[in-house]
Amino acid sequence: MDKILLGMAALRFLSASIEFTAAMLMLYFxxxxxxxxxxxxLAMVGPIVLISVTTLGLVGLAGKVSRWECYLLSPGWDSFFWVYAICRGRN
Structure with missing residues (x-):
């Protein structure tokens, strides 16, 4: 199995474990x-996991995706960072 795929899945399992633990702590307290x-x-953990998993995916796709497809991905990344910056500015 591909190491990139295992890394992506491991990060998602870690994220799910953190979310589950947080839910249990909420109920406990x-x-x-x-x-x-x-x-x-959790609001800080989510974007970090998203960026990490997406970065691993892009690294895994490097060389398999055409330059045009990379240009198509760019607006999605840009909008994510733009919204994230706006939300962080409100706090």
Whole structure:
């Protein structure tokens, strides 16, 4: 099996484990204030995992994707970073 694919899946399993642990901690503490703080930490983890998995995918596709297809991917990346920057600026 491809190492890139295993890396992508491993990062997603790690992300799911973090999300599940956070949900259990929210239930354990049983307070909205604490759950809100836990959720804030998850808000930082999500984009990091997304960028990491996507980067691994692009590395795995390097040489298999034409230059034109790379240009088509660029607006998606740009819009993601633009929205992320706007949301971070509001906090």
């Amino acid at each position: 049983g307070r909205v204030e604490t759950a809100f703080k836990i959720n804030a930490v």
